[in-house]
Amino acid sequence: MLQRIQTVYLLIIVALTIATLFLPLAVLQVGDMLLSFDATGVNTMAVPSELIYPTWGLFALTAIIALIALITIFLFRKRMLQIRLCIFNALLMVGFYALFAFFVWNVKNQVGEEDMVFAVKIALAFPLINLILDYLAIRNIGADETLVRSLDRLR
Template structure:
């Protein structure tokens, strides 16, 4: 299980998506107010006590679901076809992450007016996870091809 390279890829996806849950994705600046956008919501930055302005719990739940599905996929190493299907579903969820992120940024920019958006490193983590997911799918498929070729020899 752990000696396969796709397990390392899937574990890296889990780590990156958990980091995405807690790190800020972007900084939004509208006039003299600055807001931090992370997976749990958009909150103010300039005050001593950050105030949640716009909750984005669906983005938090989607990110957590991606991490959980990747973790579960690691332990399904005997069911390679199911692993591939879960990885493809996870890739669709990662694309949905960016769609939901764009929707929230669009909603907030519509409410606040002219907004300056500064991306942070955590915004690239789902894209890196998407690449790792593709690599995991390729290696799981290679394992399945190897097992099928060995079945023909018997």
């Protein structure tokens, strides 16, 4: 199970996705107020942090991505199901960015300020890295499947 390279890719996906859950994704500046955007919501950066806009859907989607990648590791005997779950997970990763863009647009409309400054943090790149690693895992799982089928043909 752990000797295959796709397992390492999927473990890195799990680790980066869990990091995405807890690291800030972006910093928004509206006038003189600084807001931190993470997976749980948009919070003020003042000492008593106040939740301005909850984004629990983004948190749930990120947790589901990590859970599916973790489950996919243990389905090493069912390679076609692994490939399907990886493709589904890739679609969820693209949906992460769509949901993130929706929440940023919604926060901008809720605040009502046109001079909102948006600074991206490194954690926002993690789903893109996960998407690349997911593609590599799909390729390696497919290579294992073709190897097993070719060996079955020889018997």
